Amino acid sequence: MDNVQEKRQFYNVALIGFMGTGKTTIGRIVAGLLNFGFLDTDHFIEMHAGKKISQIFSEEGEAKFREYEKQAVREFTHFRRMVLATGGGLGADPENLNSLKQHSLVVCLWASPETIYERVKNQTHRPLLCVPDPLNAIKELLAKREPVYRQADILISTDYYSARDVAQKIVSHFKTARAKLKKSVREG
Numbered sequence: 001m002d003n004v005q006e007k008r009q010f011y012n013v014a015l016i017g018f019m020g021t022g023k024t025t026i027g028r029i030v031a032g033l034l035n036f037g038f039l040d041t042d043h044f045i046e047m048h049a050g051k052k053i054s055q056i057f058s059e060e061g062e063a064k065f066r067e068y069e070k071q072a073v074r075e076f077t078h079f080r081r082m083v084l085a086t087g088g089g090l091g092a093d094p095e096n097l098n099s100l101k102q103h104s105l106v107v108c109l110w111a112s113p114e115t116i117y118e119r120v121k122n123q124t125h126r127p128l129l130c131v132p133d134p135l136n137a138i139k140e141l142l143a144k145r146e147p148v149y150r151q152a153d154i155l156i157s158t159d160y161y162s163a164r165d166v167a168q169k170i171v172s173h174f175k176t177a178r179a180k181l182k183k184s185v186r187e188g
C-alpha cells in the first residue's frame with residue numbers, strides 16, 4: 001500500500017458507485033467541507049453533448065455514452081482541488097478507475113440493492129433502470145460491477161448513515177491519505 005501510495009497524488013476526491021448511492025448529494029457536501037470545487041460527470045457530459053443522458057442513450061446508444069465518459073475522464077487528469085461525482089458506470093470500468101487513481105482518492109459509495117431500489121424507484125431519468133423489473137436489474141448490474149467497484153481506495157456503506165455523516169467520513173479518510181503521503185515523501 002505504501003509503495004503504491006508513494007506514486008499516488010491525492011489532488012481530488014472521486015466518488016464512484018452504483019446509481020442511487022448518493023454520490024452527487026454527498027459529493028456536494030464533501031466539496032463544501034474541503035472548500036473544493038464540485039463536478040458531476042453526468043452533468044459535464046450533458047453540457048458537452050448538449051443533451052440529457054436519457055437522450056444520449058436513446059439517440060446515440062449506450063456505447064457512445066461510454067465513449068463520452070472516457071473522453072471526460074481524460075480531461076479530469078488536469079483537475080486540482082475538485083470533488084468528482086461520477087455516473088454509476090464510469091467507475092465500473094477498470095481503465096476509468098485507474099485514470100481516476102492518478103489524481104484522486106477514489107471512494108466507492110455502497111448500498112444494498114433494496115436500498116438503491118427504494119431511493120430510485122420514483123425517478124425516471126436513468127435509462128438502465130427504466131425496465132419492467134428494476135430491482136432485478138439493480139441486483140444483476142451491481143453484482144457484475146462489484147469486482148471493479150471494490151478496487152476503489154475506500155468503500156463506504158451509505159445504507160444506515162446520513163449524507164453528512166458519510167461526507168465527514170470521506171473528508172477524514174482524505175485528510176489521512178494526504179497526511180500519510182506527505183509523511184512518506186518527507187521520509188523519502
Ligand code: S3P
Nearest residue numbers: 018019020042087088089126127
Ligand atoms: C449510469 C448511471 C447514471 C448515468 C447513466 C448510466 C450507470 O448516473 O451515468 O444513467 O450505468 O450506472 P448516476 O449513477 O449518477 O445515476
